[in-house]
Amino acid sequence: YQYSRFCDLYRQWRQQQKRSMRQQHFAGDKLFIDYCGPTIGVVDGATGEIRSAQIFVAVLGASNYTYAEATWSQGLPDWISSHVRTFEFFGGVTQLLVPDNLKSAVSKADRYAPEVNTTYAELARHYGTTVLPTRPRKPKDKAKVEVAVQVVERWILARLRHHTFFCLSELNTAIRQLLQEMNARPDSRMDELENPLGNSRNPHKVCSKPMTR
Template structure:
């Protein structure tokens, strides 16, 4: 009967392959016959809703069928959605929960900046890129180097740009972030961990030699390189501020004006709908950059940091301690407990001593100054 309807006769022609034969016999295979009165579900909206936490196709189908009782049954609803999702680009098929991950990386290419107008001397600026998983909202910042201070400062500016903190920061295994790369238990830089903890986040580096673990930021880096560097190639910059001002304008066009294919919304619209409600609020105080150094207290119970000597309680003489160094303070820890705190001084080779850190005999001797002797006399 199907062959008669398809007007096929035996023997078949040489041009009739299995695919052509199947299409002729089963023209409507995999589709519903007839027309439903209820409208087709908005698969773009379904795809967005699935990015929210605790959201499933069952919940979305329940909401759909409550509005349209004559609509698709659950199995057909799932099949149609999966068929629609298969047509998305690979980077859009990844499952990223709203507000969950912020992917960070440096672009491979640099920006040329003229630092001396007279001699024409140039310097290369590195491009830091951060992108949220669910909405793909992107941030970029040009810096002179990829050192730890620049790495931390870029994270702080990125979080302030997004207006909140994600649950996880996902870098690669760069030395500036990861001290020891490991498949199971990587060792993260202590300053980086402190910065993440300040904003209520955790650091989850990718597995070594697994670039697909951060395919989101890899794709974002390519987009940024094409969108930013391609448009800036004919411009001449004379300062880092000029570069970042131009990057900010192009980022505005990328995030707020460019509509993503198949999604029908801009990155900013997706961010306001998905990521912003899920991000953690930023703390009142901004993170203060701090470095950690391992030192050993001397016989005089002082620790040398940047050519200046700071006291610790005398009972910690000869002990190994850890120093947390900021622009204004020096904090000294022993086995995780803070034992001393000082205001940072210049590297003049002098000593800063707190009297309470001295033994009683030393303190009594130190009290006999020339002024006290004259006063007593």
């Protein structure tokens, strides 16, 4: 090509590209939260009724270190309780909580000024963190947790699909065992992360604030 032709082709290519800002994640900065789409059935031993359990997923932005558990619903009591257990699992609290726009997290979704659920806001205030919901119809805002959800579905839920569980605690015990294996997978980025809490034994627990009830 001559240079002028190259410039024409380059301009055409550039016009077709979508502008996108790359997200940078720092240790102790953000915790992304969502639920898996698939559920797991839990059998009532007395009646034989099968009840679906929801799968809560939270992932640290910098390290991809993940927490998952089963709850009966995505309602506010389960949503809040899952957060408390998440903080206990990580051993601390991040600067920001980044949930999807489910009703337990956001009372009114808005691109610029979302209205956070009052109870959820009180939880964040108690733990000294801030809620920053993803923007509606902006999937890149929650790309981190979308990937974590996929990993949980493939690494944990797929391996439990032929198992029968008779109570929620039994299911969560199985999830926790597979979760440990999933988080133990080699990841070169882990060696580059520093733990602000000074816990050198577990570099995954990169939370900026100690856990307090």
